[in-house]
Amino acid sequence: MTSHSTLTGREIRLAARPVGEPALTDFALAEAPVPQPRDGQILVRNTWMSVDPYMRGRMNDVPSPVLPPFKLGAPLEGSAVGEVIASRSADVPVGATVSHFLGWRDYAVLDAAAATVVDTALAPVQAYLGALGATGLTAYAALTDVAPVHEGDVVFVSAAAGAVGGVAGQLARKLGAAKVIGSAGGPEKTGKLLADFGFDAALDHRAGPIAAQLADAAPDGIDVYLDSVGGDHLEAAIDALNVGGRAALVGAISGYNATAPVPGPANLVQIVYKQLTLRGMQVGAYLHLFPEYIAKAAGWLADGTLHTEETVYDGLDRAPAALLGNLRGANTGKTLVRL
Amino acid sequence: MTSHSTLTGREIRLAARPVGEPALTDFALAEAPVPQPRDGQILVRNTWMSVDPYMRGRMNDVPSPVLPPFKLGAPLEGSAVGEVIASRSADVPVGATVSHFLGWRDYAVLDAAAATVVDTALAPVQAYLGALGATGLTAYAALTDVAPVHEGDVVFVSAAAGAVGGVAGQLARKLGAAKVIGSAGGPEKTGKLLADFGFDAALDHRAGPIAAQLADAAPDGIDVYLDSVGGDHLEAAIDALNVGGRAALVGAISGYNATAPVPGPANLVQIVYKQLTLRGMQVGAYLHLFPEYIAKAAGWLADGTLHTEETVYDGLDRAPAALLGNLRGANTGKTLVRL
Structure with missing residues (x-):
């Protein structure tokens, strides 16, 4: 040395x-x-x-x-x-x-x-x-294990122009989702969701309540939700989730700067009625999936199908x-x- | 006819x-x-x-x-x-x-x-x-499938003197729980939890905040929570749940009579940090377990081990x-x- x-x-x-x-x-x-x-x-x-x-x-x-x-x-x-x-x-x-x-x-x-x-x-x-690190692995574990995407699902991804969300939207499609909806802040980002990240619909949470936009974009409800935001996004997703729906909770950026406790969604009883599953994750619990994930994702980066x-x-x-x-x-x- | x-x-x-x-x-x-x-x-x-x-x-x-x-x-x-x-x-x-x-x-x-x-x-x-009906099956499905109890777990059951809770507490023990904690309203019910339903600890939600009582009763946290209540009980359980903890949501009696939306727990970010799973259930999805459950529970009623x-x-x-x-x-x- x-x-x-x-x-x-x-x-x-x-x-x-x-x-x-x-x-x-x-x-x-x-x-x-x-x-x-x-x-x-x-x-x-x-x-x-x-x-x-x-x-x-x-x-x-x-x-x-x-x-x-x-x-x-x-x-x-x-x-x-x-x-x-x-x-x-x-x-x-x-x-x-x-x-x-x-x-x-x-x-x-x-x-x-x-x-x-x-x-x-x-x-x-x-x-x-x-994409080949904890960020990509978070999206991969969330949508294959925590809240698995099935063929034909409608998937909603929050913070969709972010590091995890950008990968997750494209991954949802690769996993067979019929429709992928993303949310982001401002028209520049929502434009990118549609043009570059391959989302079918983009919601601008700065333009109005997310619940109404989600209901419009997913008239038949959603099956899977990837939550990096919490707050209004989680409440809107719980309203929109279909019976048996699944949410992977990977972050709660809406509350990180809070100086007092922020009340949670008022509609949690829907978890009971619709038999929903909300599951939190830390990527550290999924490091064993890294080799499998990197092998796939490196291929997608190389062939240009992962933006x-x-x-x-x-x-x-x-x-x-x-x-x-x-x-x-x-x-x-x-x-x-x-x- | x-x-x-x-x-x-x-x-x-x-x-x-x-x-x-x-x-x-x-x-x-x-x-x-x-x-x-x-x-x-x-x-x-x-x-x-x-x-x-x-x-x-x-x-x-x-x-x-x-x-x-x-x-x-x-x-x-x-x-x-x-x-x-x-x-x-x-x-x-x-x-x-x-x-x-x-x-x-x-x-x-x-x-x-x-x-x-x-x-x-x-x-x-x-x-x-x-005990042999939807009530008992709810407890059984909740603790074997929705939020499965493992050997040595600490289990918290809300509305523990109620129809589902009373069965659930005893079932948790049969499934290997090391400690079973129940909540109920008033000293008569909490007395029954300890004397008749076999709970190790009984919390009286009319006597003070449930969170502090739960923290006292479970100094090392809980692993499984059966929620029939929502509100303060769910928030306290989320605080107390250990990493990888599981909650079965079967009801939300605290909100049934509400005339305006009741904000949810302020600590949902703990679901992310502690990799918790919250899962709602309707017993109708578990009717296939009825024969297996009735065979077991009828035996427990007959031998007196299910009060x-x-x-x-x-x-x-x-x-x-x-x-x-x-x-x-x-x-x-x-x-x-x-x-």
């Missing part, structure tokens, strides 16, 4: 817990010495990092067995890819490109077992944070702005930071 | 759609000529009928593909048992005891295929409306009072009307 004893790296720390919408002042860019990798560890120079809405939840001080809060004063975490520049593991050599969960910093030191070597011949490296978009921010210092933009709905497709 | 051309029967009709809590004046007792059974039909003299909270929902004029509203001026419907006094079906002879869905009346004329002949040697006939209670109202004219008592939480165990 090469010695990097004098290496110093930048990292983004949580400076303050936001109340409501986060501000740039809730983050702090700092420099810190990079530790030497110990036996079994690798040192990675991060090249891309992922920014995702769920990170807002980890900025709150709410205990969670699955997604513990970020620590005040410590660097944030999240998916990233990079190049291995030092290795004390026989499994991961210097020069390999890996994905891992220590983003928000220039250099990451981690156990080799916590990194996944990715094949840069299959797709551009940053695809492993998006993806990226919103790229340049420089680690722009990562907080990237998250704020993502939470405001300002970005399309996968939000990435190029380091 | 015997001719009954001059037979007249009493029936309870929906006189008005209630707003909020139903009143006795929303029901009307009327007499009507009993039609002759046609080919393939039977004429049943009802001896017992079931009264269940879900019937309140059918008194509202809300379209439903599964539970359509009762019609104004027409007799109500619901589970009943009785004796076949005329038959034009080779399958169901005069003298048989049958269960069916045309309660709220002295005499029912129905297709023989819509009736089930019951074995009165196994258990008292009214048991086929309770049941009944609250009996005498006379068809008392059926509205029986439903009102049931909705107010005044009754314990199965609410029945003896005709």
